[in-house]
Ligand SMILES: Nc1ncnc2c1ncn2[C@@H]1O[C@H](COP(=O)(O)OP(=O)(O)OP(=O)(O)O)[C@@H](O)[C@H]1O
């Protein structure tokens with residue numbers, strides 16, 4: 175190949191080529207790191223919540239009847255909801271994963287005043303909680319109906335049994351090996367809780383919380399004018415059942431309003447709104463930078479072709495075919511891009527190290543750099559194709575016709 | 578080897594049609610050294626461009642080595658230029674960002690020779706024009722005469738059968754011009770066919786045959802030159 179003379183010719187005219195190589199390098203560094211952030215965000219967004227997002231929705235009943243019998247109303251509502259065709263199960267609870275609002279509690283490994291060793295999101299449920307949330311019970315068992323109590327009947331508030339997530343169990347008992355069923359911890363340094371079941375996963379309501387995987391089901395029902403119902407439907411029935419459930423509850427009791435109707439999917443979307451926006455902005459920045467770099471390459475190549483019109487004519491006169499002229503500019507661009515992407519690779523890794531330290535970003539995946547290199551090489555070749563084709567159209571007669 | 582019959586070349590712009598060549602006919606035999614003279618604008622360069630396959634002809638026929646040139650596509654024409662024809666231009670036309678060695682190398686790379694073969698030819702032809710010590714110099718670091726010698730070396734490195742020169746001494750003083758002419762005479766003596774366009778009758782006279790172009794045609798009417806050369810011969 176003719177790399178030698180092309181390289182030597184470029185070295186006699188470095189300025190423009192260096193600028194473009196630098197532009198390519200910076201584009202690559204930003205591109206690679208923006209991509210790393212995007213990747214991290216999208217990984218965060220794709221974490222499973224543990225519940226059946228697609229077929230779950232929720233609504234709230236707020237009663238304004240001063241003589242409300244909450245226990246009865248909630249039980250009637252649940253019976254109605256569970257009786258709806260297409261409803262798989264329903265539960266009254268305080269929150270659900272990624273709702274961005276909920277209850278959390280510090281946990282102790284021993285009774286008595288002291289620092290809590292862990293913390294967890296709390297979901298108050300009855301024995302239908304496990305099934306309504308469609309959790310994967312990996313150890314132990316569900317609550318028996320007699321383990322579920324109303325807070326008004328429960329002097330210590332906290333019941334004695336819980337179902338925890340795997341992540342919470344591991345955080346509470348890091349040294350422990352084997353089954354966590356039967357292990358005990360303490361709420362608020364005085365109320366013991368016995369683990370009766372372990373579920374694979376159930377996220378907390380707060381998407382940015384570092385302890386998002388730590389949560390538990392607590393078999394307690396709270397008497398209140400507020401009641402949040404979570405309903406899981408058979409696949410495909412969610413949207414129609416959302417309408418029906420709202421109408422059903424509104425119609426069954428006139429002394430309340432139904433509000434907060436929304437699907438788990440919407441809640442999930444809302445809670446990752448910032449991440450989704452970040453991904454969009456970063457993609458846009460990557461596209462923009464790549465386009466600017468592409469245009470820069472087009473500009474440099476056009477300038478280079480114009481500056482060399484005569485030389486191209488001479489080359490044609492000396493026997494260069496049109497493809498040979500195209501190839502010249504392609505190779506030249508390949509060399510500039512190569513300098514750019516190699517410098518860009520170094521710059522990208524450097525920037526990544528800084529970002530890993532400053533923002534606790536996960537380090538780059540190995541393939542991102544070679545992929546970015548290939549992308550920029552291709553962008554360069556595409557950008558240079560137009561000017562190179564124009565160059566190949568220059569007439570060899572230029573050699574005798576110009577002074 | 579070169580045979581043009583009734584060749585015409587018309588340049589068209591939006592407003593004017595220029596008949597640069599009309600019914601131009603010429604035969605040049607293998608080994609000849611032909612000079613072409615004529616007034617400015619008479620079509621000398623146009624003829625050379627067509628002869629050298631740098632431009633298409635509008636009408637007529639042109640055979641080079643028995644091949645009808647009008648039937649060749651761009652790739653084949655490039656190849657003929659590269660293998661059979663050497664060009665020498667008035668303004669040297671070296672590539673400014675390449676050194677002497679790389680300049681001479683240009684047509685050899687298009688020819689597809691391997692590196693060793695190219696090196697041998699480059700060194701040999703640069704030695705031949707007496708610039709063996711200047712291979713790493715850039716064109717701008719040489720005098721005009723030296724640059725034209727490099728151009729000749731570049732034209733010869735591929736051992737073309739056919740050398741086309743358009744005012745090769747036009748930018749040189751008379752001493753330099755003489756030495757370039759000596760070089761061309763030497764090359765012709767070694768068997769290369771040469772066609773040289775020139776303004777200077779004195780130089781034209783050193784060719785073995787002179788043709789005079791007027792109004793885009795070969796003119797029989799160039800008395801001084803023909804008489805001078807006939808008297809001399
Ligand atoms: N590209 C072109 N477009 C239009 N007209 C052209 C073009 N090239 C040459 N001509 C015209 O063709 C005619 C012949 O030009 P040519 O260059 O062959 O003359 P010449 O004999 O080489 O002149 P000189 O001795 O000045 O170099 C001129 O009238 C010129 O103006």
Ligand SMILES: [Mg+2]
Pocket residue numbers: 621622623743
């Ligand atoms: Mg001319």
